[in-house]
Amino acid sequence: MLGIIYALLFYVATLLLVVGLAFKIYTYARIPAPLKIPTTPAPITRFGVVLRMLREVVFFESLFKSNKWIWAFGWVFHMSMWLVLIRHIRYFTKDVWWWVEIAQPFGTYAGLAMILALGGLLARRFLVNRVRYISNPSDYLMLLLLIGIGVSGASMRFVAHTDIIAVKAYMLGLTRLQIGYLPADINLLAHLGLVALLMIIFPISKLLHAPGIFFSPTRNQVDNPREKRHLAPWAAKLEK
Amino acid sequence: MADGDTDIPKMSHPLELPEFKCGAMEGLEPYIASPDHQTALGFPGELVPDWKEKTIEKMGELAEKNRAFKVYLDICVKCGSCTDKCHYYLGTGDPKNMPVARQDLLRSVYRRYFTFAGKYFPWLVGARDLTEEILHEWYSYYHQCSECRRCSVFCPYGIDTAEITMAARDILAHVGIGMKYSNEIIGKVHQIGNNLGLPAKALGATLEDLEEDIEDETGVSVRIPLDVKGADILLITPSADFFAEPHIDGLLGYAKVFHEAGVSWTVSSYASEAANFGMFIGNYEQMRKISLRIRKAAQDLGVKRIVFGECGHAWRVAYSFLNTLAGPFDFLDQNYPVPQHILDFTWNEIEKGTLKFDKSKNDHYRMTYHDSCNVARATRIGDYPGSQFEIPRNVIRAVCNNYFDMPRETTHESTLCCGGGGGLLTDDLMDLRLKGSSPRMTALQQVTEEHGVTHMAASCAICKTQFSKVMPKFGYEMDSIVSVHQLVSNALILKGQDGYDDDNQDEDENTNNTDLGE
Numbered sequence: 001m002l003g004i005i006y007a008l009l010f011y012v013a014t015l016l017l018v019v020g021l022a023f024k025i026y027t028y029a030r031i032p033a034p035l036k037i038p039t040t041p042a043p044i045t046r047f048g049v050v051l052r053m054l055r056e057v058v059f060f061e062s063l064f065k066s067n068k069w070i071w072a073f074g075w076v077f078h079m080s081m082w083l084v085l086i087r088h089i090r091y092f093t094k095d096v097w098w099w100v101e102i103a104q105p106f107g108t109y110a111g112l113a114m115i116l117a118l119g120g121l122l123a124r125r126f127l128v129n130r131v132r133y134i135s136n137p138s139d140y141l142m143l144l145l146l147i148g149i150g151v152s153g154a155s156m157r158f159v160a161h162t163d164i165i166a167v168k169a170y171m172l173g174l175t176r177l178q179i180g181y182l183p184a185d186i187n188l189l190a191h192l193g194l195v196a197l198l199m200i201i202f203p204i205s206k207l208l209h210a211p212g213i214f215f216s217p218t219r220n221q222v223d224n225p226r227e228k229r230h231l232a233p234w235a236a237k238l239e240k
Numbered sequence: 241m242a243d244g245d246t247d248i249p250k251m252s253h254p255l256e257l258p259e260f261k262c263g264a265m266e267g268l269e270p271y272i273a274s275p276d277h278q279t280a281l282g283f284p285g286e287l288v289p290d291w292k293e294k295t296i297e298k299m300g301e302l303a304e305k306n307r308a309f310k311v312y313l314d315i316c317v318k319c320g321s322c323t324d325k326c327h328y329y330l331g332t333g334d335p336k337n338m339p340v341a342r343q344d345l346l347r348s349v350y351r352r353y354f355t356f357a358g359k360y361f362p363w364l365v366g367a368r369d370l371t372e373e374i375l376h377e378w379y380s381y382y383h384q385c386s387e388c389r390r391c392s393v394f395c396p397y398g399i400d401t402a403e404i405t406m407a408a409r410d411i412l413a414h415v416g417i418g419m420k421y422s423n424e425i426i427g428k429v430h431q432i433g434n435n436l437g438l439p440a441k442a443l444g445a446t447l448e449d450l451e452e453d454i455e456d457e458t459g460v461s462v463r464i465p466l467d468v469k470g471a472d473i474l475l476i477t478p479s480a481d482f483f484a485e486p487h488i489d490g491l492l493g494y495a496k497v498f499h500e501a502g503v504s505w506t507v508s509s510y511a512s513e514a515a516n517f518g519m520f521i522g523n524y525e526q527m528r529k530i531s532l533r534i535r536k537a538a539q540d541l542g543v544k545r546i547v548f549g550e551c552g553h554a555w556r557v558a559y560s561f562l563n564t565l566a567g568p569f570d571f572l573d574q575n576y577p578v579p580q581h582i583l584d585f586t587w588n589e590i591e592k593g594t595l596k597f598d599k600s601k602n603d604h605y606r607m608t609y610h611d612s613c614n615v616a617r618a619t620r621i622g623d624y625p626g627s628q629f630e631i632p633r634n635v636i637r638a639v640c641n642n643y644f645d646m647p648r649e650t651t652h653e654s655t656l657c658c659g660g661g662g663g664l665l666t667d668d669l670m671d672l673r674l675k676g677s678s679p680r681m682t683a684l685q686q687v688t689e690e691h692g693v694t695h696m697a698a699s700c701a702i703c704k705t706q707f708s709k710v711m712p713k714f715g716y717e718m719d720s721i722v723s724v725h726q727l728v729s730n731a732l733i734l735k736g737q738d739g740y741d742d743d744n745q746d747e748d749e750n751t752n753n754t755d756l757g758e
Contacts, residue, residue, distance in 0.1 A: 024314075031303070032307060035524075042625060062393065065393070065394060066321040067320070204356045208314050216399070218389075218392050219398040
């Protein structure tokens with residue numbers, strides 16, 4: 001029964017995540033940027049823009065220039081999250097890929113780093129009056145949700161182990177549309193439930209910053225307005 | 241608001257964080273455009289009866305037409321990175337002047353009507369129903385933003401509050417709440433050709449007077465041609481260069497440089513304005529209409545090149561938007577940038593060695609340079625990234641002996657706005673302008689203390705006007721702000737002017753001696 005509920009939950013969550021995100025990305029791609037507005041100094045070639053974008057998404061360059069505390073918490077959280085995600089690939093592949101194997105020990109501790117960094121971000125929301133002023137309930141809840149995922153996940157590693165062999169079999173089954181047995185451990189159920197919730201709200205929340213940054217005109221435009229004429233389709237109609 | 245009651249913050253350093261003063265700038269509104277000024281631009285004369293539907297409709301339209309608007313409203317994570325970056329926040333302490341808080345004034349309404357979370361869980365995401373009070377809150381706080389983009393430099397996603405401000409102003413104008421200062425000026429440009437409403441005849445007379453001034457000063461006849469067909473270069477410069485101080489001295493500098501470079505050039509009475517306030521009010525069509533005057537002038541006069549005078553937002557429109565709005569400029573000489581910045585032109589001449597300077601003429605100045613926001617964060621001046629910072633400094637150093645930069649966190653792409661940009665250069669916003677200028681003024685005071693800096697140069701008409709107004713409040717003379725080309729003009733020695741041949745004679749003598757020796 002539990003297996004069926006969670007299977008449905010994950011199928012629905014995956015569907016909403018994929019369709020929702022695809023729709024949003026399509027929308028951002030479809031809407032034209034009528035003017036050239038890169039924040040300068042900006043790269044003057046497409047390759048330069050790729051490098052700028054890489055620096056933003058890998059090192060959080062602008063944030064680093066801006067505020068070292070937010071950068072430290074934010075960067076540690078995101079990079080830890082990637083390690084944790086990589087570590088989790090093992091539950092979805094029959095044979096564990098070699099590079100997932102390598103990330104395994106790092107991924108474990110990255111989980112703790114992730115929780116600490118999220119705690120730092122949450123503390124800033126309460127303690128810094130400027131950040132408190134701009135925070136809505138959803139901003140706190142988003143951090144609590146991520147912390148909940150981290151804590152419930154880490155608890156299975158450090159506090160009360162679940163039957164991880166069974167979990168892997170269940171997850172592998174889901175990828176083959178087979179619903180198997182899911183252990184009824186509270187921390188596992190909390191973990192999976194919160195992850196599904198995160199997947200569901202991803203396309204309708206500020207988590208859209210992940211795909212959104214790639215569509216940010218101030219960061220993704222080449223600084224060549226004089227050399228190459230830029231014209232939005234709706235603006236071209238004005239010329240007729 | 242009178243100047244007298246402004247409480248200018250005492251800052252120990254330019255980026256000092258203020259105490260929160262909630263509501264400090266609440267209700268500050270520049271004059272609303274009269275029905276005449278509104279209808280002249282095709283906007284409704286006054287608040288339309290169905291303002292609520294029209295506001296939401298316009299918001300939806302912009303979200304379909306402008307990717308930046310849509311993406312930026314969606315993706316902000318409220319990290320707080322931008323909260324201490326706005327000079328108006330630093331100067332006023334009003335939390336609604338923090339960039340993200342300013343965006344949220346509109347984002348909260350957008351969420352209510354355009355997002356799932358805002359429609360069904362408004363309390364969760366801070367979504368608000370649109371009210372008439374909110375329109376006025378927008379009008380107030382979106383006219384406390386100079387569209388300077390300092391926040392966008394520091395945002396991890398590059399969210400540009402200027403884009404939201406422009407959109408908000410555009411929406412407001414479309415429901416009947418336009419801004420008097422900007423809309424009146426735009427009307428004048430459409431009708432007469434420049435922000436001042438200076439007709440061709442008066443412009444011609446002014447330019448003749450200026451020619452006389454140069455001749456009186458130098459003994460050399462330097463022309464400032466108007467409407468000369470077949471000239472090579474069309475100079476488009478802010479109309480403030482024709483009448484305001486220190487702008488005029490910059491114009492004299494351009495004229496002298498063109499003269500020495502031996503190029504033929506002209507000013508146009510039809511397009512006698514570089515400024516384009518269509519950008520300030522966030523309206524593409526208005527901005528385009530103004531830009532098309534420049535295209536028409538260039539075609540009618542049959543010029544080969546377009547050069548822009550010193551102006552910040554004008555250079556943004558020229559550099560970044562002109563090709564889009566009024567291009568393609570395939571009828572111009574493609575060997576030169578279209579358009580070119582006057583500082584690029586002058587620096588090229590300096591590098592070629594065509595200009596002769598006596599730097600000691602500027603020895604009574606100890607200079608610093610204020611990077612104008614639009615030039616710094618939205619353009620290049622030369623052909624490489626960062627040339628917008630280097631070329632003005634190169635030119636100043638070529639004509640001045642004493643130059644010192646202000647603290648790095650207040651220059652280059654991190655430059656602080658003068659406090660009067662983005663369509664806020666109006667007396668009814670003087671209180672805001674003074675407070676908003678205080679971070680920049682504090683940075684200036686620092687280099688005055690450390691290096692004895694006496695004067696600041698800028699290459700923007702709005703910066704120049706703003707600083708000449710606010711500097712006296714910070715212990716400087718109003719003429720402590722100078723044009724970059726004013727410094728060029730001071731130091732430039734024209735052919736035929738006393739002192740021009742001094743060095744050349746030496747060289748000639750040397751040459752002669754060598755000849756004799758042989």
